[in-house]
């Protein structure tokens with residue numbers, strides 16, 4: 001999917017307005033991001049369509065009960081006086097503090113030094129997770145003090161290492177999904193809570209909540225957890241029990257605060273009230289839980305799982321963006337997109353000359369023109385990192401039609417593994 005054609009709101013456009021309307025209010029020039037039918041049952045090839053012909057409008061009128069339009073991405077800004085049902089998401093935009101913190105992170109560049117430092121932090125967290133897992137399967141008593149120490153170190157190093165840590169979390173090994181998922185969620189919870197303007201102490205709580213959020217899954221049937229294909233209703237109920245189980249497992253642990261416990265309990269609640277276990281809505285959901293929910297979904301979407309292949313960073317952000325205000329906290333989703341960027345540091349991309357590259361720096365406003373390193377074949381079926389290329393500089397010299405990012409790819413695309421590239425940096 002070419003990014004240009006998708007009409008993606010790159011760095012701008014986060015002040016958008018997502019609105020659910022009746023099909024009769026749909027106009028030519030509205031950008032539809034969701035319909036009451038699954039996309040595969042519609043004639044539209046992409047998830048998201050700009051209504052540009054009467055036949056498209058008529059199809060929607062004849063087949064849909066409602067549609068969600070994104071006025072931000074719609075050339076036609078007509079807004080019906082009444083939406084469909086209660087759902088309307090009105091963005092308030094980011095605070096100055098949030099913008100500053102996101103921009104500072106986006107200025108970072110992945111270098112040999114930041115990568116070495118980040119690897120140390122990542123490995124430290126990985127060994128804490130191994131220890132915690134051993135605790136669960138042993139006497140069931142867990143000791144989170146060691147994990148707290150590493151999380152504190154990561155929170156303290158954010159001003160230099162977010163970009164490199166974000167690259168490390170792109171190493172995804174399918175057989176180590178659970179442990180890596182905990183580590184990745186912890187790291188991204190720390191990064192997002194900091195970018196959201198939270199204080200240091202709460203940032204560390206967010207990291208711990210991210211690390212422990214799926215603790216309850218250790219008590220579930222592994223057969224059901226790893227089942228390929230759709231779960232039956234009964235199996236789904238079984239899986240849903242994990243948030244409550246995790247909460248109960250931490251209940252008597254004096255090292256875990258009430259906030260972290262509540263985040264574990266409520267990380268599958270949704271602002272629209274359709275989550276579990278308590279069907280809380282809006283501000284009833286603790287902010288730590290709202291944060292974990294976004295990162296949990298992002299990491300799951302971008303990972304290979306038994307029932308779903310990995311999707312790209314760009315697709316994952318699209319899903320979060322579409323669901324902001326409904327499944328996910330709107331402000332936190334917007335901060336996350338601003339922090340990472342649609343073309344994020346550490347992602348594998350295809351350039352317009354069809355060659356692959358990895359993004360080293362993705363400053364705001366540079367959109368499809370980040371700093372990259374080319375990915376070359378090593379002649380033995382593997383890959384190596386090639387020259388550094390500043391696409392923004394190229395654009396200044398040659399104009400916007402120069403070489404740029406055409407597509408953001410998931411790890412493993414065309415056989416290129418991020419792990420292999422990181423090792424050579």
Ligand SMILES: [Fe+2]
Nearest residue numbers: 213214267268
């Ligand atoms: Fe979960």
